[in-house]
Amino acid sequence: MIKLNSISSPISCKVNNVFIHVSDLKKSAEWYSNLLGIPYVSEKVESPVYNIPVTSETGLTLDEHSFDKDFKLQPSEHVLFNFFVSDIHEAYQFIKRNNIKVVKEIEQIGDFAYFNFQDLDGNVLMICNC
Secondary structure (H helix, E strand, O other): OOOHHHHHHHOOOOOOEEEEOOHHHHHHHHHHHHOOOOOOOOOOOOOOOOEEOOOOEEEEEEOOOOOOOOOOOOOOOOOOOEEEEOOOHHHHHHHHHOOOOEEEEEEEEOOOOEEEEEEEOOEEEHHHOO
């Protein structure tokens, strides 16, 4: 096992940005905007990437790799990250009403609850109440 000396590391202890690889930037930007209940302005979506205007320190960027002709999209079958909700059941009903594919039903472990769903490209995401 390699031991790292974290005290002298130049790397900040924070996740700066999450990238989601997509096949159609405008469609995905609209889909994620609708998912998060934020305005979608198509004129602001410019290839190859679009930064979702999130309200946290960690950014969310959609990337369609339009300048990388050798890139082959391979959607993640594993959870990339989670969106926080205060009411897991309300969020679940919202996902179902919008015909978004749920790939793991709500799992409740004490006060903790989550479920997994897919975006337009099949990337697996999680909604969690913690």
